[in-house]
Amino acid sequence: MEYSFTLFEPHKERSSKLIEPRIELRPNGRIVFNKLATELLNNSPFCMIGYDQETRTVGLLPLGEQNVNSFPIRYATKGAYVGAKKFFKHFDILPEQLIENNPFASGDFIGIKL
Template structure:
């Protein structure tokens, strides 16, 4: 007796996407780092924030210790975030909607266009 078997061949599995570093600036004043972008913080727990009016960019400088006017960095399983509503209100740059961009490492700063 002969059989004509058809072999089970599942669909090809997708290769996991290489996650690009992304930072979100939210209307509530929170700066959110995805897991890849959080690596740029080098496990520091505080940061200094700066604003470049000319280029409309946010600068984040991770620091080892708490300093005057530094902001705490909170780490989570999916990345990290900084609560910086006072900073955004000070410069009057609180965004009306979520802004998401790729970060750029420039010297000590992590930069993001707003």
């Protein structure tokens, strides 16, 4: 008599952690940097945020001091984030679902495609 056993494997294999900078644009209006992407901010406490409508790209300009229209950058152990819901609503580009991309440099800006 032959048997066909199914192995007990409740845990999935862990994927290796990302080793590249990633930025998330979240539906709650937060721009979230992973630990590697946080290094691009150079420990700046504030940033200005811009939008290129033609290319549907968001650009963050890290600042050393507060400006009237700047956003504070909040740092945490696993990265950083910017609460930018007003920015997204102003341009009517608040993402309906999570967008995650690799950042790129454009002059002094850190860019991310929508």
